[in-house]
Amino acid sequence: MLRFLLTRTMTMVFTAFCLTIIVFFLTNLAPNLEKIAKSEAGSRISDAEVESWLARNGYGDPMIHRYGQWLGVVPGWVIEEEDRIRGRCIRPGMAPEDAPTFCGILQGDWGRSTVFRQDVSQVIARGLNLTAILMFWVMVVMVPGALLVGVLAGMREGSRTDRTLSTVSIVMTATPEYVSGVVFITVFASSAVGLRWFNGSATSAMDQITFVNFTLPVLTIALYGLGYIARMTRASMTEVMTAQYIRTARLKGVSFPTIVTRHALRNALIAPFTVIMLQFPWLLNGVVIVETLFNYKGFGWTLVEAAGNNDIELLLGVSVVSVFVVLVTQLISDIGYVFLNPRIRIS
Amino acid sequence: MTYHDRTGTAIHPGARLYAREVQEGKLSRREFLVRSTALGVSASAAYGLIGLNAPVAAQETPVSGGTLRMAMETRGQKDPRTWDWSELANFGRGWLEYLVEYNADGSLRGMLLESWEANDDATQYTLKVRPGVTWNNGDAFTSADVAHNITRWCDSTVEGNSMAARMGTLVDPDTGVARDGAIEIVDDMTVVLTLTEPDITIIVGMADYPAAVVHQSYDDTDPTLNPIGTGPYLPEQNDVGIRQVLVRNEDHTWWGTEVYGGPYLDRIVYIDYGTDPAAVLAGAESGEIDATYQTTGDFVDIFNGLGWVQSEAVTASTVCIRFNQDSEPYTDVRVRNAIQLAVDNNVVLELGYNDLGVVAENHHVCPIHPEYAELPPLEVDPAAAEAALDEAGHGDTEFELISVDDAWQSSSCDAVAAQMRDAGMTVRRTVLPGSTFWNDWTKYPFSATEWNMRPLGVQVLNLAYRSGVAWNETAFANAEFDALLSQANSIADADERRVIMADIQRIMQDEGVVIQPYWRSLYRHTTANVHGAEKHPTFEHHHYKWWMDA
Numbered sequence: 001m002l003r004f005l006l007t008r009t010m011t012m013v014f015t016a017f018c019l020t021i022i023v024f025f026l027t028n029l030a031p032n033l034e035k036i037a038k039s040e041a042g043s044r045i046s047d048a049e050v051e052s053w054l055a056r057n058g059y060g061d062p063m064i065h066r067y068g069q070w071l072g073v074v075p076g077w078v079i080e081e082e083d084r085i086r087g088r089c090i091r092p093g094m095a096p097e098d099a100p101t102f103c104g105i106l107q108g109d110w111g112r113s114t115v116f117r118q119d120v121s122q123v124i125a126r127g128l129n130l131t132a133i134l135m136f137w138v139m140v141v142m143v144p145g146a147l148l149v150g151v152l153a154g155m156r157e158g159s160r161t162d163r164t165l166s167t168v169s170i171v172m173t174a175t176p177e178y179v180s181g182v183v184f185i186t187v188f189a190s191s192a193v194g195l196r197w198f199n200g201s202a203t204s205a206m207d208q209i210t211f212v213n214f215t216l217p218v219l220t221i222a223l224y225g226l227g228y229i230a231r232m233t234r235a236s237m238t239e240v241m242t243a244q245y246i247r248t249a250r251l252k253g254v255s256f257p258t259i260v261t262r263h264a265l266r267n268a269l270i271a272p273f274t275v276i277m278l279q280f281p282w283l284l285n286g287v288v289i290v291e292t293l294f295n296y297k298g299f300g301w302t303l304v305e306a307a308g309n310n311d312i313e314l315l316l317g318v319s320v321v322s323v324f325v326v327l328v329t330q331l332i333s334d335i336g337y338v339f340l341n342p343r344i345r346i347s
Numbered sequence: 348m349t350y351h352d353r354t355g356t357a358i359h360p361g362a363r364l365y366a367r368e369v370q371e372g373k374l375s376r377r378e379f380l381v382r383s384t385a386l387g388v389s390a391s392a393a394y395g396l397i398g399l400n401a402p403v404a405a406q407e408t409p410v411s412g413g414t415l416r417m418a419m420e421t422r423g424q425k426d427p428r429t430w431d432w433s434e435l436a437n438f439g440r441g442w443l444e445y446l447v448e449y450n451a452d453g454s455l456r457g458m459l460l461e462s463w464e465a466n467d468d469a470t471q472y473t474l475k476v477r478p479g480v481t482w483n484n485g486d487a488f489t490s491a492d493v494a495h496n497i498t499r500w501c502d503s504t505v506e507g508n509s510m511a512a513r514m515g516t517l518v519d520p521d522t523g524v525a526r527d528g529a530i531e532i533v534d535d536m537t538v539v540l541t542l543t544e545p546d547i548t549i550i551v552g553m554a555d556y557p558a559a560v561v562h563q564s565y566d567d568t569d570p571t572l573n574p575i576g577t578g579p580y581l582p583e584q585n586d587v588g589i590r591q592v593l594v595r596n597e598d599h600t601w602w603g604t605e606v607y608g609g610p611y612l613d614r615i616v617y618i619d620y621g622t623d624p625a626a627v628l629a630g631a632e633s634g635e636i637d638a639t640y641q642t643t644g645d646f647v648d649i650f651n652g653l654g655w656v657q658s659e660a661v662t663a664s665t666v667c668i669r670f671n672q673d674s675e676p677y678t679d680v681r682v683r684n685a686i687q688l689a690v691d692n693n694v695v696l697e698l699g700y701n702d703l704g705v706v707a708e709n710h711h712v713c714p715i716h717p718e719y720a721e722l723p724p725l726e727v728d729p730a731a732a733e734a735a736l737d738e739a740g741h742g743d744t745e746f747e748l749i750s751v752d753d754a755w756q757s758s759s760c761d762a763v764a765a766q767m768r769d770a771g772m773t774v775r776r777t778v779l780p781g782s783t784f785w786n787d788w789t790k791y792p793f794s795a796t797e798w799n800m801r802p803l804g805v806q807v808l809n810l811a812y813r814s815g816v817a818w819n820e821t822a823f824a825n826a827e828f829d830a831l832l833s834q835a836n837s838i839a840d841a842d843e844r845r846v847i848m849a850d851i852q853r854i855m856q857d858e859g860v861v862i863q864p865y866w867r868s869l870y871r872h873t874t875a876n877v878h879g880a881e882k883h884p885t886f887e888h889h890h891y892k893w894w895m896d897a
Contacts, residue, residue: 035786042429042507043785044818049506092572116587117423117569190632191653200629203618206589213633295626297589305588308782 072104111313150233172227277333378717442576513552609891683859699759716804
């Protein structure tokens with residue numbers, strides 16, 4: 001077990017390392033650096049001004065050198081000007097002599113976001129916090145809903161209940177968020193239809209969540225996953241329901257509700273559990289659309305802003321966090337699988 | 348008859364000349380107000396010269412208190428003189444003020460300057476500092492602060508400092524900084540500016556949004572970090588892309604309370620909804636905002652339908668669908684002219700901006716500008732356009748027209764592209780999200796640029812089309828144009844200037860610099876309880892005028 005955890009952690013570190021190298025390389029291509037200079041020093045500056053700005057702000061070193069600075073194995077850049085000393089490790093309001101020599105991810109310093117003018121760790125923490133709240137409510141709606149629909153549909157394969165619920169879940173899965181979100185806003189939030197039950201903008205939900213301002217974003221994400229998980233649960237349920245031990249139970253005269261809850265359910269939930277855990281990384285990318293659509297400034301929206309503005313250190317931070325989220329949920333999924341299914345051993 | 352303004356000093360003779368021109372119908376009232384107040388005549392005295400009473404704006408008694416929430420893009424702050432977005436200034440206006448203020452009726456009034464006076468040929472300006480102004484750290488505001496700021500503006504060696512172009516007549520072209528002796532501190536309350544040549548725009552330039560006045564200790568970094576200013580508010584929250592909050596500074600006695608009244612609001616909250624106006628609408632319908640920053644296109648009707656109050660500002664703001672003359676195939680003037688010939692500006696106005704404006708003539712001088720010269724109407728001839736393009740050898744060239752995903756800019760470009768296709772050209776339309784577009788926008792060969800209005804016709808020409816200036820993204824470089832423009836800049840009389848303007852405007856058309864299809868009216872919508880926050884023609888937010896019913 002310990003060895004398993006260790007290998008997984010090593011995989012995670014290695015994946016994060018590879019991904020950050022790729023992201024670092026792509027974000028440091030010349031046109032992308034120019035983009036940063038323009039957003040920082042003014043969108044109308046000349047090419048010569050771009051060059052001088054880049055040189056003055058630590059972008060002049062070779063790329064591998066700068067990656068080392070971000071990692072924290074190479075000393076951060078320091079540039080002396082006539083009236084002051086500026087450097088990577090010298091934060092606003094800090095005296096140059098107090099600043100550390102190394103300030104990279106190994107020292108716990110995630111760098112500074114050029115778009116948000118804040119530490120990357122703060123920006124990511126803010127985004128993750130908001131997204132976690134959104135995901136929590138999505139899970140609260142999605143998981144019980146999906147399991148219920150799936151189990152009801154899978155109990156009696158081919159029945160009218162099965163057909164109806166299957167159709168509904170296929171429609172939900174077949175509708176991407178950017179379609180359902182827009183439809184929801186038009187129908188339930190705008191004066192075009194006139195219902196106006198909910199808010200079409202979740203901006204106020206960042207301060208205080210209410211039923212009115214949070215329903216639509218949660219529903220938009222939840223419904224897509226709900227259909228998918230329900231289909232998986234149904235397939236798993238129908239398979240279990242045809243198993244021999246279920247037939248035996250029926251022949252013994254056990255009542256149908258007891259068969260479903262006591263004998264079928266646990267076995268039927270093994271497959272959906274993996275699918276649910278797989279939803280976490282997928283949700284991370286689903287929130288990109290929904291957060292932008294509903295103007296909810298979480299992790300997905302942060303990623304959009306970082307990518308759109310070539311915010312190098314923020315993008316690297318986002319990558320590391322994403323790798324972490326994906327691999328940790330997979331780890332939990334693998335371990336959880338063992339508890340649900342005694343036939344599997346981790347060795 | 349001798350006129351005296353409120354302070355008892357004699358009125359500038361130029362202003363009386365202008366007043367006569369108004370009586371003779373040669374000068375519009377708006378232009379008269381801009382120019383006579385620029386010469387140091389107070390707005391009420393100026394109204395008096397043309398036999399009118401100064402308008403009284405407020406009918407109701409403002410109420411103190413309240414929080415106003417407005418949709419606005421909240422961008423990362425930087426050195427005010429390098430501000431390239433009005434939004435940056437509008438947040439900064441909470442604590443950073445201006446020497447003079449441009450008002451919606453076209454007049455200027457003193458803020459940190461109490462008055463100013465030009466000599467008879469507009470080559471020397473005497474600036475009088477307003478007494479009793481203090482910084483929010485307790486320091487007194489004096490002529491040294493004024494001189495310090497003007498010197499900062501003149502420093503053209505700073506990357507992206509657009510104020511240097513506005514202060515051109517004070518800058519030494521060799522060193523790129525303020526000329527020795529150009530800015531002279533006479534006493535604690537007086538600064539004298541000596542220009543190299545007559546300049547009628549310098550005071551108006553001090554009202555422009557990058558001209559925020561900073562403290563002498565300011566170190567060119569993010570101004571929110573140490574918000575020393577003279578204004579009545581302080582930044583409380585500055586989350587880029589999310590929200591910016593201004594709160595009334597209770598520990599600071601603002602000079603303007605006695606002079607102009609206000610401020611009334613306790614808090615002003617700017618909420619960022621990105622560039623999509625539908626998101627702002629969703630925010631409005633959700634009750635998250637009390638006012639829009641700007642309402643465009645179809646959304647004007649939609650907001651009216653919601654029962655929000657509309658305010659309109661008639662402006663010389665526009666969109667320029669411009670060619671970069673350094674990029675193929677637009678290096679060839681025949682190509683540029685052919686594309687212009689294929690496009691009917693009336694159609695662009697109708698399809699791109701719902702007819703919410705006036706048709707323009709591809710030379711970026713507006714009929715509301717005093718020096719506007721009327722030229723023969725533009726010709727539209729798609730067949731001739733295609734023939735001219737074939738002759739230039741670009742009959743089969745694919746033209747790529749790039750625009751930001753902003754609704755009205757994008758549909759205006761669509762209207763241009765559609766008309767080009769009707770004339771037989773091959774056009775590719777590319778629409779980019781704001782975050783991507785603005786990072787590269789000056790490089791696109793064929794693209795659209797939004798221009799805010801300037802009070803005088805020569806001002807935008809100076810900023811945008813003079814050879815090699817910071818904001819010239821057309822790469823237009825024409826010695827004759829530059830020479831004529833310099834000449835126009837030194838002529839205070841609108842009629843005389845108009846003669847030269849006719850040539851300047853004709854050069855703009857003949858050289859095919861831009862397709863400038865229409866002049867926009869600007870709109871803002873607020874809920875019914877918001878007052879004093881009417882749309883300003885140059886997007887300025889005068890927070891101290893805003894108030895709300897309970």
